[in-house]
Amino acid sequence: MPSVLPVGDPAPADGRLPFADATDSVGRDLGLYVHVPFCRVRCGYCDFNTYTATELRGVKQSDYAAQAVEEMRFADGALGASGVARRPLSTVFFGGGTPTLLPAADLARMLAAARDTWGFAPDAEITTEANPDSVDAAYLEALAGAGFTRVSFGMQSAVPSVLATLERTHDPERIPHVVRWAKQAGLEVSLDLIYGTPGETLDDWSRSLDSALANEPGHISAYALIVEEGTKLARQIRRGEVAEPSDELQADMYELADARLGGAGYDWYEVSNWSRSAAQRSRHNLSYWLGHDWWGIGPGSHSFVGRTRWWNVKHPAAYAQRVAAGESPAAGRETIDDDTRQLERVLLLSRVRDALRVDDLAPEARREVAGLIADGLVDGPAALRGTLTLTLRGRLLADAVVRRLT
Structure with missing residues (x-):
């Protein structure tokens, strides 16, 4: 954490x-x-x-x-x-x-x-x-x-x-x-x-x-x-x-x-x-x-359920005090809007092999796929099957790929 x-x-x-x-x-x-x-x-x-x-x-x-x-x-x-x-x-x-x-x-x-x-x-x-x-x-x-x-x-x-x-x-x-x-x-x-x-x-x-x-x-x-x-x-x-x-x-x-x-x-x-x-x-x-739900237990832990994520107080002493009082140890939280959710989805799924569907990209991002294939960053056969999979070069430049897709 x-x-x-x-x-x-x-x-x-x-x-x-x-x-x-x-x-x-x-x-x-x-x-x-x-x-x-x-x-x-x-x-x-x-x-x-x-x-x-x-x-x-x-x-x-x-x-x-x-x-x-x-x-x-x-x-x-x-x-x-x-x-x-x-x-x-x-x-x-x-x-x-x-x-x-x-x-x-x-x-x-x-x-x-x-x-x-x-x-x-x-x-x-x-x-x-x-x-x-x-x-x-x-x-x-x-x-x-x-x-x-x-x-x-x-x-x-x-x-x-x-x-x-x-x-x-x-x-x-x-x-x-x-x-x-x-x-x-x-x-x-x-x-x-x-x-x-x-x-x-x-x-x-x-x-x-x-x-x-x-x-x-x-x-x-x-x-x-x-x-x-x-x-x-x-x-x-x-x-x-x-x-x-x-x-x-x-x-x-x-x-x-x-x-x-x-x-x-x-x-x-x-x-x-x-x-x-x-x-x-x-x-x-x-x-x-993949964007599933999790609850984080303990000082400084982060959680994500539905569209809400939150984070606990950092220090074990503050955490112990909140828990003893029967109160949430959360220090703050935020609700994810549609644009942020799509951005994070592309950011995370693009790192995972065969996880990001080309059809799940925004139209302007889909138009980038051919260029990413030509630049050796995305696997062409996988893209034809409908998934966006990074090549070795693409993994080395994963941040640049995400920028082009978002």
Whole structure:
């Protein structure tokens, strides 16, 4: 969850949504995101809404599970009062922060509350993020026993010097162990990588790809490092202590990742995500890109139902106070109009393979498709079948494609 929240409109204390959201939600899946905002240390590149022990202002991590359960109960009441039909959860995702800083029993308690409140779809995907140094075999067995189906490890790199620049604390040699333990527990595994770290070479990135592939996860994410304002890394670059990431090198790294992952049997299904099969895609993240509903639990979490999105207060202390008072923890909200909805639909769906229908584009945008094909940005045969699918070049220039389509 980003650390800077929008302004938006005031959110009612009872959390009630506009009645129109009940109609707009028909036919959509419902997902749950649970934000666990705690970290042992703050990584220099991180702009997420996270807190170390010295920043909690008296809030106890041990109280968090109970607070999240209370927000789940509040959410169910607010949705019901708004006329939104109760639906079983299709996906649940615990993110952070580092969810696995909490005891496995706390994650199990929150997951059980979600199950009791909404129920789960028969094939529900239930994921938690984890740092490699925050779990062991027993912890992962406990997660699987509680109903988790998937774990996403923040591997980032296999090169110690790159991890040091990112201020990641785990030993890269631990990755094979945690992946093996997760698989033994029956959990699907995703590995998250970051490329373009200052000082990282193409050979370093190749080494990280080789290491990730050697562990044979079902899913790999590879994200270009973005230097966010306000982070320690941004200040280091401004002072000249480290070099700014190179766009050209990042493009070379992306092309290498696509070639290496594709050669190993992983198909891209979103610009930054590859899986060994359709069943191993991140269905929770797909729900964001495809425009389904989700409720975000926890400080700084964002939610979207119908045409309304809102975001919770940032600090765990403010969040705890709102929840204890039985009030919505929302800091603000906004209702999406038709133009914004279409813009965001194109922005998100264009990143997903075969997700955006050419017929769903505005007439002026449809006239751009032939030019995008001629420029090598959009796949011609796919367009003839009625879907807009980015080529490799198009993925590298995805923002430019969106500008032409909107």
